[in-house]
Amino acid sequence: MSTTPSIPTETQNAASQTREITIAHSPDSDDAFMFYGLATNKVRVPGFKFTHTLTDIETLNQKAIHEAFYDVTAISFHAYPYLQENYALMSCGGSVGEGYGPMIVSSKPFTLDDIKRERIAIPGTLTTAHLTLKLFAPEIETALVPFDRIIPEVLAGNFSAGLIIHEGQLTYAHSGLHKVLDLGVWWREQTGLPLPLGGNAIRRSLGEKTMLTVTQALRDSIQHGLDHREAALAYAMQFARDLDENLANKFVGMYVNERTLNYGEDGKEAIRKLLQMGHERGIIPHPVKVDFVG
Known part of the structure; x- marks a missing residue:
């Protein structure tokens, strides 16, 4: 046995x-x-x-x-x-972000006043990117899109602009997109602090x-x-x-x-x-x- x-x-x-x-x-x-x-x-x-x-x-x-x-x-x-x-x-x-952070990017140039009237693709309602966006423009209209789909959706014309995080901050220009606002820069101008x-x-x-x-x-x-x-x-x-x-x-x-x-x-x-x-x-x-x- x-x-x-x-x-x-x-x-x-x-x-x-x-x-x-x-x-x-x-x-x-x-x-x-x-x-x-x-x-x-x-x-x-x-x-x-x-x-x-x-x-x-x-x-x-x-x-x-x-x-x-x-x-x-x-x-x-x-x-x-x-x-x-x-x-x-x-x-x-x-x-x-030491004077840099999430960015609003678009397929065509927008002024800061104009972008506040557009519908923006965001990567999540609880992201800090979204909180900072709402501090910048409380009235802005948003739509949830997975973060890695935001640039493709903007390029496809489904949104006028998108709020990008992660590596998109370094790659958006290769796709021909325009930077409307770096929220890390905006935050530092408002507070003097990193984001x-x-x-x-x-x-x-x-x-x-x-x-x-x-x-x-x-x-x-x-x-x-x-x-x-x-x-x-x-x-x-x-x-x-x-x-x-x-x-x-x-x-x-x-x-x-x-x-x-x-x-x-x-x-x-x-x-x-x-x-x-x-x-x-x-x-x-x-x-x-x-x-x-x-």
């Missing part, structure tokens, strides 16, 4: 002591670069196992609001007020100690990518839609940098101000209390 080999006690104990942390982020080159260290086990934390899910940011926003599903999730800052009860913001891992676009939120139910440990793990992963840029960029290239290596390197540099390791005081002020203005203008229905971890 055959018997099943027993699993050594120390192996059982190690398995039972390992805590799984679920992480979700966008399938973009900057996020991939950021999580390269953790995703490839170059950065490890004893007692923790990290599993990764990649999906678009609007889906992540909705899942965090309605389910508080992932332990760590990329979010748009516009979504934070709706999930603040279950999540806090990590003090690292954010994408911040915070997206960050990483961590579930409060993990407890303070685990929240701090996991936040440090992400900071270590970001630092590993910056320290091993060539390898991290090669990994990120599989997510670099329509970008060659030079453009991907430029895009990653825009959104993974020293500011990603730590927002800095002005970065944290910018997050608070963006959400406060959204509330004051009636775009965000309730007050926001921003808590940072790490």
Whole structure:
């Protein structure tokens, strides 16, 4: 009679002591670069196992609001007020535009006054791009379009203009589109601050100690990518839609940098101000209390 080999006690104990942390982020080159260290086990934390899910940011926003599903999730800052009860913001891992950001692009030139009377394709109601657009032009009419379909839809003549995020900020001109307004430039003119676009939120139910440990793990992963840029960029290239290596390197540099390791005081002020203005203008229905971890 055959018997099943027993699993050594120390192996059982190690398995039972390992805590799984679920992480979700966008399938973009900057996020991939950021999580390269953790995703490839170059950065490890004893007692923790990290599993990764990649999906678009609007889906992540909705899942965090309605389910508080992932332990760590990329979010748009516009979504934070709706999930603040279950999540806090990590003090690292954010994408911040230093005088640049989402853009309104069109197939023909528009003045800023004219564009406010047009119907604009947007990538999601909870994106920070949409919040900033509404701060710029509260009355503007919008329509939801998947972010990677906005440029094709504008080129097809289905919309006069589109609000582009991600790599489209570097590729729109190749398609013959015109830049009407860079909202990162507009925001800096209004406030003197960088434009915070997206960050990483961590579930409060993990407890303070685990929240701090996991936040440090992400900071270590970001630092590993910056320290091993060539390898991290090669990994990120599989997510670099329509970008060659030079453009991907430029895009990653825009959104993974020293500011990603730590927002800095002005970065944290910018997050608070963006959400406060959204509330004051009636775009965000309730007050926001921003808590940072790490």
